[in-house]
Structure formats: C-alpha cells, structure tokens
Amino acid sequence: MTRNKISYGNLQAFLNELYPQSLAESWDKVGNHFGQASDSVKKILVALELRPQVIQEAIDLGIDTIVMHHPPIFHGINRFDYADPEVAMYAELIKHDIKVFALHTNLDVAPNGMNDWLAQALDLEDIQAVTPDEVSGNPGLARMGHFSQPLTRTQVLAKIKSAFKVDSLTYMESQEKPAYQSLAVIGGAGGSELEDIKASGVDVFVTGDISHHVGHQALDTGMLVVDASHYIEAIFIEKMTDILEKAKIKKQWAVTIQASKANTNPFQYFN
Structure with missing residues (x-):
C-alpha cells in the first residue's frame, strides 16, 4: 500500500x-x-x-x-x-x-479538545459548554455535565483522583452536602472563571493551580472546588x-x- x-x-x-x-x-x-x-x-x-x-x-x-x-x-x-x-x-x-x-x-476551547476530554474522563453525561458565545459560536473554556447518579463527597473525590491518575487532591468547601451530581471542569488554571462556574449552578468545580486567595473565594461559592493540579492536562x-x-x-x-x-x-x- x-x-x-x-x-x-x-x-x-x-x-x-x-x-x-x-x-x-x-x-x-x-x-x-x-x-x-x-x-x-x-x-x-x-x-x-x-x-x-x-x-x-x-x-x-x-x-x-x-x-x-x-x-x-x-x-x-x-x-x-x-x-x-x-x-x-x-x-x-x-x-x-x-x-x-x-x-x-x-485546543482548550474547541470541541473535542482539552475540556471535553476531561469531562469525558469523569464519565459526565450531557456535556455542554458553561459560557458559550452565541454570536461567535465560541464555546468558551469550561465544560459541565452530571454524574449518572448522585455521589457523596468522598465518592466524587475518589472518582476525580482515579480518572486523572493523581496522587492527591486539594479541595475547598465551606460545608459538606449530602450529595453531588453536577460538575464543571477547566484544565490548567481555571480559578479566574470561578464566578461563571458558580453562576452555572453546578455542585462541583474541578481545575488546577488554585491560589491561596482564590481558595478563600472558592469557599464563598457554596461549591465543592477541587484543585486536581495542572498536570491533569x-x-x-x-x-x-x-x-x-x-x-x-x-x-x-x-x-x-x-x-x-x-x-x-x-x-x-x-x-
């Protein structure tokens, strides 16, 4: 051939x-x-x-x-x-x-790019863009979806750790919830998108490179915010x-x- x-x-x-x-x-x-x-x-x-x-x-x-x-x-x-x-x-x-x-x-923004891959690795269903620009068609960075059934915080953290093959996770949450089902993800450093993710109404936000001060802001969102490291990329x-x-x-x-x-x-x- x-x-x-x-x-x-x-x-x-x-x-x-x-x-x-x-x-x-x-x-x-x-x-x-x-x-x-x-x-x-x-x-x-x-x-x-x-x-x-x-x-x-x-x-x-x-x-x-x-x-x-x-x-x-x-x-x-x-x-x-x-x-x-x-x-x-x-x-x-x-x-x-x-x-x-x-x-x-x-690649982070595009369909079948980084954030779609990360969402798929977490077995999310109904994956969609969090902040799409309807005029330009640009889907934006973040993707969100939901688990097939509600999970406990321990189960969510274990799933993230397993999906991304990381040794440890850092998480921020003011008060543990009985269950979590919706999740948004941004590979790399996504702390600057915290307010947009909060506005989407998801239970969990996964990203990397969360700074000390952004960590305090994360506590105020009511979400479970997980720093899974930049290396998940x-x-x-x-x-x-x-x-x-x-x-x-x-x-x-x-x-x-x-x-x-x-x-x-x-x-x-x-x-």
Missing part, C-alpha cells in the same frame, strides 16, 4: 482545521515554534510540554516533529546564552532539526496521539507517531 509523504505544512493545516488558532486567547503563543512548512514530517512525538527529558526522548527515537499542548516559548529571548536552561533546550531542538507545534488555549498525550493515528490511517500518511513517556510533572508529594 502506498503511503503519502507529508510536510510540516500539511500537519499544521490538519491541526489548525481541528483547532483553529483564532480560538486561542490573545496572549497565547499557539502554532509553530520551530521549523518551516516545507520541512518533511516522518516521526511525530506527542508530549504535554517541552522539558529536557522530552527532548532527549525525541533525540533517542529519531523524532523530527513534536506536537505539544504547552507552548515552549512565551517570552522574548534577549540572549541566546546556553547557560540558560530554556535557551539550552531551544538550542538542542535546532541542533537536531526538531520541529515543534503547540495547541494550547485553542497530560490527557493531551493519549488523546492527540489517537487523533493523529486515526488521521494517519484515513489519509495514508507515511509517518510514525509516538506518545511521550516522559513525566514532566514538577511536583512531588509527601503523604
């Missing part, structure tokens, strides 16, 4: 069609970070973010393209000083001719690998796709 060679431009076009860059927040740095459209793509690594262990994994596997969730370059580079750990990573990418493409807040690796594998079969791409096995979670926990 004849396989079709693809260029980096072909890959970018495919991903941009699924997750338009127009959906990204204005401050975000989505899209191409390293490489040019005419470059060929033969081996793709799917990763959450750029870290030295991910780059080494790519080098060891002979990868020429990395598709990731977190954009590797957010701020300008004043000096290309290899003593700077971040600059050293960029130098390795250039040295080994590795292309990098990032899908961040555009590692679901990107499994889901994007599956999307690319299906595209490979459908479009007969002559590529190899590899899911990163590198753990890039910066936090360790003492229990």
Whole structure:
C-alpha cells in the first residue's frame, strides 16, 4: 500500500482545521515554534510540554516533529546564552532539526479538545459548554455535565483522583452536602472563571493551580472546588496521539507517531 509523504505544512493545516488558532486567547503563543512548512514530517512525538527529558526522548527515537499542548516559548529571548536552561533546550531542538507545534488555549476551547476530554474522563453525561458565545459560536473554556447518579463527597473525590491518575487532591468547601451530581471542569488554571462556574449552578468545580486567595473565594461559592493540579492536562498525550493515528490511517500518511513517556510533572508529594 502506498503511503503519502507529508510536510510540516500539511500537519499544521490538519491541526489548525481541528483547532483553529483564532480560538486561542490573545496572549497565547499557539502554532509553530520551530521549523518551516516545507520541512518533511516522518516521526511525530506527542508530549504535554517541552522539558529536557522530552527532548532527549525525541533525540533517542529519531523524532523530527513534536506536537505539544504547552507552548515552549512565551517570552522574548534577549540572549541566546546556553547557560540558560530554556535557551539550552531551544538550542538542542535546532541542533537536531526538531520541529515543534503547540495547541494550547485553542485546543482548550474547541470541541473535542482539552475540556471535553476531561469531562469525558469523569464519565459526565450531557456535556455542554458553561459560557458559550452565541454570536461567535465560541464555546468558551469550561465544560459541565452530571454524574449518572448522585455521589457523596468522598465518592466524587475518589472518582476525580482515579480518572486523572493523581496522587492527591486539594479541595475547598465551606460545608459538606449530602450529595453531588453536577460538575464543571477547566484544565490548567481555571480559578479566574470561578464566578461563571458558580453562576452555572453546578455542585462541583474541578481545575488546577488554585491560589491561596482564590481558595478563600472558592469557599464563598457554596461549591465543592477541587484543585486536581495542572498536570491533569497530560490527557493531551493519549488523546492527540489517537487523533493523529486515526488521521494517519484515513489519509495514508507515511509517518510514525509516538506518545511521550516522559513525566514532566514538577511536583512531588509527601503523604
């Protein structure tokens, strides 16, 4: 069977069609970070973010393209000083001719993106956008749904912990309720959306990176607010690998796709 060679431009076009860059927040740095459209793509690594262990994994596997969730370059580079750990990573990418493409807040917002995946992982039913923009059609960040039956707080927390394979959870609630059934979720840092989530009337809000002061605000909402960590977004690796594998079969791409096995979670926990 004849396989079709693809260029980096072909890959970018495919991903941009699924997750338009127009959906990204204005401050975000989505899209191409390293490489040019005419470059060929033969081996793709799917990763959450750029870290030295991910780059080494790519080098060891002979990868020429990395598709990731977190954009590797957010701020300008004043000096290309290899003593700077971040600059050293960029130098390795250039040295080994590795292309990098990032899908961040555009993927968070889009259908079949980050927050749909997280809601599905929790087995929610009737998943829908919390704050859709009816004019633009932009569904917004948060997704909400409900469990098939009411759960106790212990059951909810156990379900979240299991679904996202996390070692521990931080939660905020002023008073425990007899039962919980509706839940909203935002991957990454969703504390700024607290009021919109409260207005939706859900029982539970799951996100990450809750600060001390936002934690106090969470107590005032009447919801069970759960900080499951930013790293729950590692679901990107499994889901994007599956999307690319299906595209490979459908479009007969002559590529190899590899899911990163590198753990890039910066936090360790003492229990």
